[in-house]
Amino acid sequence: MYTFDRNFEFEQNMNFSSFSSSPPAISNVQSVRRVKTFVLPDKCLEKRVGCAWRRGNQFAIYPRSQNVNKTTLETATKTDDKILNVRQDVVLFTPILRKLVNEANGTFLSVQKLVEISKSSDNQVEFLKLSRQYRSIIRVCIESLQEAAEKETDGLHKNTLVSYITIFYSIECIWHLCEILYIDIIPGEVVLPFLLEWVRFHFPCHEQTAAQLLEACERGSEDHPEYWDTVVGMVVQGRVDVARALLKLHSAADSNEFKLVDNSLRSMPVYSVYGGMSTGEFTITWKHWQAECRSKLSSRVLAQQPQLELIMRLMVGEYSAFESIRPKYSSWFDVLGGWVLFTAPWVRRRELGAAGAACAGLAPAARSHLDVMVRALLEGDLHQVIHEIQQISDNGWFASHLTDILYHCGKLQILDHQTDVTNRLRDSLILEYGSLLLEHKSLWSVGLSYLASCSPEGLKRAELLLERMPIETEAKAMRVMAEAKKYGLLSVAQSIPACVGARRLAARGAAGAGAALAWGARARCAALCSRAAHAALRAYCDARPLPAADLLLSAGATLLIDDTLLLLGKYCDFHRLYKNREFRKAAKLLISLITSNISPEYFWPTLLLDTLPLLETDEPVLSSDDTYEIMLCLELRSTCLSSEKADLLRLALARNLARTALIDVDDE
């Protein structure tokens, strides 16, 4: 059964058009509302529920059956105390697919760079290279998925891997066709050789049998049960030479019928843009050849050889012939190349809609999602294509990267009432994809580089998501800050260190003051520095050693962030001077701290009492003016000291005043 399984998709019901002035008919696919319903486990939420978002695509559901203003008499039953955490399961986060995510990120950034460096010049060749790079990334991904699937023994996991392989096969197939139709450089726009290559690459049917038969090189190969299917297959794939070689292995290869078909195959004109022939001339020659084939067919010379007749009917582009072989193939893509080859080999790449419709109509079987995408692509309805690829369960990887490259090489144009909204579509897809990755513990930096390519909204989103990123170590904090600075997200570069510092202080108190100051200085966050400085001063008042002396003595201009921090830093320096017995300098500093009046209330006793030893040095170090200043402070704040201590200080002050009143301290 076919299901739509992509979540959080965008949807539109407006009339958009791409590449045509008249909007294409909106198929019933578009009008279906794709709301997906999920069943929650447990019968835990029977009544009403509440919900709350966590970060990312995660939220909680909880029972809630009471209004804040209406106290009901309902009582809780046992099932009412369950909380459900719901999160999106993201396939891209599986280890194998993470390689794809990372590698594609490199190519995505190359695309953005290419756009940036050469806005004007035509760089189709470069875009083609990058598109091929994307395809090779998908190929590598499929190969590693296959390798893992082969090794996997668990049935369930194997199934998952196989379904991933299916997803990426389809992506590869669509990307390739898209590249041919929109990005590749096709001489003269004649798409046939590219289309045949696409069919051969993605739907290799009979190739092995053909190779086996040719290698064996035995006359009478028609005994092989798949002989005719293989010959027809080669004709339909446009491998005329192989088909002819196989026909030569038939035991009746020398008969006239075989020679006739071989001759017709051999003489089929092949268009080459360098062949010196105009498309007009080629069309005439080719029609002439097909008319000849048709006359041979109607002469019924092949009536005895129904298989040869079938080949001839295919060569003249007979619809019923294609209809008859269609059941042998799993899809109509297998015969698409052949149909174009034998009906309109001159067709240009934007004219494939009719061929697609004809081939799709060969069998009225149920249409797969891939069918819908290929049809839309052949019809040139890129908007429909993008809409369809969003339904793929790859978390938007394909849709965002394909849309981005098509947009940048100027091949995508989506109109809404004559307004070009292509960039909005492109941005919405990239934003979605980037936001998804930003939630991942490891892939956040990849996500950030996507969001950064959608300024300004991308950076706004990045800001909200980055500052909410859980930071467990300082190494991570520094890395997130470096990334934030790279994209100019200064508020993030500020809020992260502020939160790290706050956490240190909260968890460790004064012991965390050093760390909190270091981070506060990084954030240039005055509030945090102030809190840390207060914590340090209070700790000192509680008779603990002054924390973070090593940091403070070399903090320099950092101290100016906050007054309390300045006090702490200067006070720390005072201690250093005092220890070094540089009493005069120490005294001068202490007086400046007292007079500057920046000390918090609780620190005044410490400051005042610290003057005591300086008042009693052998040589006076505090001048009479200094002494008056201290006295003034003491009287203004006498309540902060006990009366004995205050008296002691008064006495010392008086004595110092006495000895400095006449011979004052030399001002150095």
Added chain:
Amino acid sequence: MPLDVQGTFVSQKINKIRWIPEDYVETKHFFTGSWDDEENSIKVWSFESLNEDEDVEYPKQLSEYKVDGDVTNIKFLDKNSIAVSISSGDVRILEVSAYDRQTPLREVHTWKKLHNFSSEKCSCTTLDTLEGDIASIGEDGNINILNSRRGDITRSIKGADSCSLHAVCFIKLNEVITGNIRGHMKIWDLRSTNDKPVAAFLLAGDELAATCITRHPTQPHIILAGSESGALAMWDLRMNQFPTSLLNAHAAGVTEMQFHPENPNKLLTSSVSGEIWDWNMETLTKKGLDEYVPLDDKTALNVNSLMPTLHKAINSLHCDRGRILCGADNEAIYLIKNFKY
């Protein structure tokens, strides 16, 4: 032959990468340590070619040892055993089998939560080893000296720094140098009993972290430190505290430095800005004591880029003769071959 770069995506951000030395042959094996993911691990890898006749070799995972937290550093104690620092605060000694590299790593010794904020987690930010001794540092600002043979803590300097420490290096057996988050460098004499540094100086005036320190292999008085700003500073410890040169090098933080084991004039550096460079250090290290190289004179130094700049940080590099391994935040490892030294 020109430089040959080969990248492999490994689905984890690589924080440290190390060749496992072999005695007589060119080694094929290496360690990686991952970080910044839900689950982190130390893996042993081997370069193997898919087909006999093929020249290209791809890394194949041989074993995985899961750790609870980021692997912050891996250093060798001897040829087969490594000391590992982990952001959970642990230091572990692990041994890889000399005979069968595929055997899971053996835990020789674990110091659980060696660095801690009592019950809170605290990262052991890095470590250095010298002749069986391990010096580990952490966000708690502590230094621990561990003896790998006896498995004990021989010395512990609590509160060696009031902020977090981010770089450490043995200068000689009884002397280590540390760098903190504000670029303060301190030298510690492990024989002295007081917990005071014998010297302290600044990496640069910008108050950014010292991210890595290394000593010159043949001139042990020459010490180099990388900064969070991307600058590289060099000191001659015979002279005073000012760096003899300070080079504005990388566009963002220096993540790892290594002198080429065979040619001490070659220095390799990697950075957060995704660059991996090799430096010709001859002019810098051979000059006499009184000469002075002008600052910011990078051109005179002959710097080469070894790989086109990555769009994500390169966290680690390790060099073995002409082959350099590096690990990056784009969840890939790169092998650079044909490096001339």
Added chain:
Amino acid sequence: MSELATTNLFESQTIIADHKDLIHDVAYDFYGERMATCSSDQHVKVWDTDGQGGWRLTASWKAHHGSVWKVTWAHPEFGQVLATCSFDRTAAIWEEVGDTSASGSEKGLRTWVKRSNLVDSRTSVTDVKFGPKHLGLLLVTCSADGIIRIYEAPDVMNLAQWTLQHEIPTKVSISCLSWNPSLSRSNSNPPMLAVGSDEPNNVNATGTQSDKIANNEKVFIYEYSESSRRWTRTECLSSVVEPVNDLAFAPNLGRSFHLLAVATKDVRIIKIEPLSESSSTTNGGGVRFKTEVMAAFEDHNSCVWRVSWNVTGTLLASSGDDCCVRLWKMQYMNQWKGVAVFKSDAASSEAAAPARAHTTYTRLAAMANPAHMPYH
């Protein structure tokens, strides 16, 4: 090649909260790493992620003398701080203390200390929210008697000291409020609050038709004027006339307008666009905004209980009487669409093995839906 999709896209994990009564609110901290729950059992619980995808109960305490209606986290720059409000007419401020030597710390239990009790209300306090970080440490409460109170902690160091800055009477019973998280402090975006009333409409209301409508308005916008230093009501949303259970401003992504989600009888998304100075003066009467109902979804049947935005304001979750959680998403052309529905499996029998579900995620199966059938 039709199977391009894997069927399981969501996982769920059950946590047994073990509250003794109804749970009223669940709030995640700034990082989504901690979860606080509150209940009619008068308790508040704090849960921490265990690093392996599970949740660990780290604190549980009796917080009030009545049902605890709401719990909310302060910005981590202010430390680990919670505010609660209760039927007991108070709101309280709680701080986690780093004292790890306290009993229980070995078992990983944390201590939360009540720093302040706000007792100004004379009726049940129905909602409490911390203000945007750039305004400092602000707290707003609202109560059943219709009074909005704005408190400020002038010293962020001291959570014990809160000053009541403003008291704004609304004259109707208020059930919920939301700060506008807009980052700028410019004139065009002054501090802004939205409050919702759950007052039932009086069917016997007298007066003219226009009076009746005016009386029935349920959502009010208040703005702070820097010049008058007052909060004033600058808008009544005429489009919402049924009782409101919850409302929430979307994070602003630098847009020129604000988005307000309202849980009333339906899920409403309302666009509020500040008018430029010149146009508002020409309008006369100081009209500040142009409002527009962007979406009104009636899928929850009669009553919507909660609305909650994701971090970037691109997805809205709503829940209601129909026992479903629905996700709404803005498409790139600014239309809103439902993208997912989560509902209890009515058919399934009693919960299976609830005890071991603590850390494991179960994949959610998708229900058959007509839209998922193959076409043709």
